[in-house]
Amino acid sequence: MSRKALDYDQINENVKKAQYAVRGELYLRASELQKEGKKIIFTNVGNPHALGQKPLTFPRQVVALCQAPFLLDDPNVGLVFPADAIAKAKLYLSYTAGGLGAYSDSRGLPGIRKEVAEFIGRRDGYPSDPELIYLTDGASKGVMQILQTVIRGNGDGILVPVPQYPLYSAAISLFGGALVPYYLEETANWGLDINNLRQSVADARFKGITVRAMVIINPGNPTGQCLSVENLQQILRFCHQENLVLLGDEVYQQNVYQDERPFISSRKVLFDMGPPISKELQLISFHTVSKGFLGECGQRGGYFEMTNIPPQTVDEIYKVASISLSPNVPGQIFMGVMVSPPKPGDISYDRFIRESKGILESLRKRAHMMTDGFNSCKNVVCNFTEGAMYSFPQIKLPPKAIEAAKSAGKVPDVFYCLKLLEATGISTVPGSGFGQKEGVFHLRTTILPAEEDMPAIMASFKKFNDAFMDQYEDHRGYSRM
């Protein structure tokens, strides 16, 4: 045997092709620097607790009690846990046969799925069917399950916004499909232009690609925009006409920092439009416990809800879910608490509201501090972060900087971000990891550093950026263009 099974050229090409920038070169370099003792501000991943956000008390109390059910019989349990957390833990344990230690139904515990359905019903004003809700280990797992089901081969295309969250590009590569990009319009506050969409589909079809599905991320990641009702209607009509299943990534639905365009779900807009489209358009929406005010990334809890998906297809999705046995049960409990939080009058209600409001209000302030900070920098422009957890400023790199990047063998925005990291310890993700128009450069930061640290971080960014621009800005350089 001259070739070993695991020689690099012997492994699955789709695996090699997949890219996942959020944990790529910049992240690895940042981790190295951290090991060397440098203080790193990780703004590369939407990971609030890693940056000091405290978990909400009530959900943690409930899950801790579910983990240690023997405490429920202890006469002293009330000294450490409030009565409503105890009652909630008992309720959730009654949903399971075997507590947190048993595999649940592969779709998730029926009791929790019912709570999720009720939450969706309250949110949208249209009832939801628990049988069409599947709980998952975070939303990413759900997205991957669905893409695996949709993609048959490299002739199948998935419409994805650019810039996009790299989960989509990576998963599409892994399953051997084709990513069909549609560009968001930066000058229109990252709006979605339906004509761009039509063009993308036409281009893909010309290449022989069958476009099967369209992804929207609302509020946007990395772009932070909130879609308007009119825009969502256009998208739904477009998917209906073009026979696409719409995959609605709505994990940031609680993270909205302006009041003109509150979050509205694709599902609500669809049902408001009425038949025939409301009975025909196929929609799958995703949600998670990792974002919002909970920010419980480490728990890996999420769900997807299917609308107008035929029963046989639902069965196939069930089968694939069952191969992984069940989503983790603590994550399911977090999902339950997220969709059915304490009510007015409950002992923990005031505290829950205080904590969750505190987080969202602070995020709103930070969104302003960050975008204002970027816009005060030389050659940097940044749309306001209307929602989600990220700012995505455009960095207008001078030609000399681009040349310097080339001679260092780096993509220009990677070059910039590495310099930023070395100078300030701020770990960002270069725009090239999300996709951007040719010749335009960005970076993504989260808005998650603590509010009190924010002024210093933005000052340190400005100091670096303006010095960088001074170093590489050369008016003769521009005149040559």
Added chain:
Amino acid sequence: MRKFVLHRAKSIITKATASLFNPHHHTHPSSSSSSEYYYYYTRTLNRFFTPLDSFTSMASHNSTPPLTVESLNPKVLKCEYAVRGEIVSLAQKLQQDLQANPGSHPFEEILYCNIGNPQSLGQQPITFFREVLALCDHPTILDKSETQGLFSADSIERAWQILDQIPGRATGAYSHSQGIKGLRDTIAAGIEARDGFPADPNDIFLTDGASPAVHMMMQLLIRSEKDGIFCPIPQYPLYSASIALHGGTLVPYYLDEATGWGLEVSELKKQLETARQNGITVRALVVINPGNPTGQVLAEENQRDIVEFCKKEGLVLLADEVYQENIYAPDKQFHSFKKVSRSMGYGDKDIPLVSFQSVSKGYHGECGKRGGYMEVTGFSPEVREQIYKVASVNLCSNISGQILASLVMSPPKVGDESYDSYSAERDGILQSLARRAKTLEDALNSLEGVSCNRAEGAMYLFPRIRLPNKAIKEAEAAKKAPDAYYASCLLNATGVVVVPGSGFGQVPGTWHFRCTILPQEEKIPAIVSRLTEFHKKFMDEFRD
């Protein structure tokens, strides 16, 4: 390389053209990849011949919606997973009946012996593990004096230790994609203590249970249906399902029932030869030790032969060792494949080896936590980086499961406050499992036409049932595999859920079922008598 690509492109075109001129070709169920290319090719042709159809946006308005079962990924349609298949749907239906109309069936409850899910059948969790998990989930109570009245002192201490290993003590944050470094250190130390050979924390990838780790390896190894993965028959259907999902070919090797489900290298050689003759490149060998569903524990000598075989044939050894704590035969001992290969003098460079471990099995049986890890050795740095990348797309495995995986690999030690309660709980569970295995095995062996190898390890019995011809004919009439027919009769008569052997694979013409040994001990006598009574009636009805 370029030549290879050219060759591949040519063969695609040839295949596609063949499909075009042979209208039956693309509907043949076994040629899914050709039909895919056919589809792609005709679409490509269509855009030349019927441009209007492809370019006007209204054209597709009348076609069927995108997610119909006909238009799903054929690999998804193809895979099967018997442990949660038809028989479980029937069980759920019966359970609903019982809830709605108590007394509507000749039994009061459904006994799920289909799945290794101990806590769903009443097994209690290990107290110490749960104390630590609860404290890590709600660390703000660690400082309270009242907490000392509720939790053992060493669980509080351990929770502090673990929190200090987590950056920012943030159990709600995504971790490193391989898992929290400090926990991997603990696990590596546990492996070292088990094997007597060093383990590197950078070789550990923590996963949401062992299943995602298996998927990850299949995704990495399988390039097309020409790539084969060696699997034992009978096998745990995760493997067949995962291989189908990733578009590879399962290459079977049969375990020998007559020698207690022995794994013979001569059989491996024979099957490898056959696979190669069929143009299959065999990439890896799956060994499940202790066996699922077959319960055998491999002898060290046998393991050496397997290691030697993999090394000689250039195969990756995928060692499913999730039942390593579940050993019931006093004359048997678990040896990890890593230990065996290291003791043969084979180091990291000599053999690529992946060992899978889970928190779901063992004495702890924490299935709902979805914790597990794989230890990956003998892979080049470039390939390792690819595994890291795939792991990072899912960000990380759940933290609670990660903490539990570290606890399982470093339980309380002699002298710790919780040691006595921990070891009493552990031994109680393992001893009870051994008794249950023996009782069920004896009962099965006393049935007419049934023979059952001993469960040396794992959580299952896999008896062979010699079904009368009349029963086989009856099954055919009901369009069921004979063992599936038997299993559904058993369920309808007794409420006991088992999985038909056909879900795991078996020598053609033989029939089996898999039954877990997990129902609580006090229920075993009732199961035995119900099973015995049912089997007697069944045989009376169908005996030739």
